[in-house]
Amino acid sequence: MVSISVFVGGFLFDLLTLSRIDDLFNLIQQAIYLLILGTLLLCEIKIKTGSLVLSDKGKKFWQYHDLVVHFLFGSLLSLYTIFYYTSASALTSFFFIVLLGGLMLANEFPQIQRLGMPVRVTLFSICVLSYFSFFYPILLGHVGWIPFWLGFLSSLGTLIGIWRLNFKVGPYQELLKKHVLAPILGVHLFFLIGYYFSLIPPVPVAVKKIGVYYDVVKTEDHYNGKHLKPFWKIWDKGSQEFLSRPGDKVFVLISIFSPSNFRDRVNLLWYYDDAKLGWKLEDTIPLTILGGREAGFRGFGSKQFYHEGAWRVIVETSDGREVGRINLTIKHDDSTLVREFKTDTF
Helix, strand or coil: CHHHHHHHHHHHHHHHCCCCCCCHHHHHHHHHHHHHHHHHHHHHHHHHHCCCCCCHHHHHHHCCHHHHHHHHHHHHHHHHHHHHHHHCCCHHHHHHHHHHHHHHHHCCCHHHHCCCHHHHHHHHHHHHHHHHHHHHHHHHCCCCHHHHHHHHHHHHHHHHHHHHHHHCCCCCHHHHHHHHHHHHHHHHHHHHHHHHCCCCCCCCCEEEEEEEECEEEECCCCEEEEECCCCCCCCCCECCEEEECCCCCEEEEEEEECCCCCEEEEEEEEEEEECCCEEEEEEEEEEEEECCCCCCEEEEEEECCCCCEEEEEEEEECCCCEEEEEEEEEEECCCCCCCCCEEEEC
16 A cells, blocks of 8 residues: 555656656656666665675665655656657557556556566566657657667667676576566567557657638737637537638648757648548648747648548658547538638637
8 A cells, every 4th residue: 555655656746747858857857767766676686586685774775665666666657658648649559558557557456566576677668768769859859760769779778788787697597587588678579569550659749739720820929720610619629510612721720749959740641531432641731840839839731622521630740650630521611601700829
């Protein structure tokens, strides 16, 4: 019960002190947490295998190490779950979030805790790989296969280096390979497959706001989207039921968060639900995004030629991972009444 409370405490602490993903203090804090957590797990393995013997004074401090480990895991895993969640859009990405959250909670059940070291090494590997996966896009200013592979190799190299320095030779080799090396390799293999199957959300890019409009007017500080949404349709984002008259264009306006000094491209993929062919890609509109603005970079794409029916606009990063989407239905409007547009401000 105490360990669960400490874990929740770490979760809430990080939730309440959460700042921008590219905040320097935040990155340094994570690195320190990982260093402390890695040191404690390393000592724990060595104590269990008999290669480290604590003094009487050391044993007094060591009895509290479990609480520190739970606090650090709670803090780091909550942070990474939130960052992944804000960048997730596709259903496959949400499966990844659920899996990560499930692992985070599973570690607090006695049945899972009895498995011991493999679970902790798995969680630690996820934390290390997540840190490097966020760090390189922030450092380089874009997402893609280069930042991914730099993060992947940095994480794998760090953990394999720790393994070779501490456990390459000595007793309990087979046990350590099963309980330490196998989880490390398993986590990295899962992330590798997940990246190429678009299971991993494209952190640090995140869609903050998206909507469908009849026009977009840019002022000095804002983008204003004109819509005809009834007041009671609070769930709609702009005019997702688009009543089209001759000459109307369909605008999709988005606000995308990305770190400072970030410059990359997203694509707006316009899909039409064809009665015979199903969802069919009709158009691709590229947008260059610039990072740093707290409320997100604003941009829009428009379509002048379209059919009536169901449409879907998917926002994809330059490496083909979905970061947002919106559905809309286009219907012909025969009315000649004057339309009174309302405005959403981005």
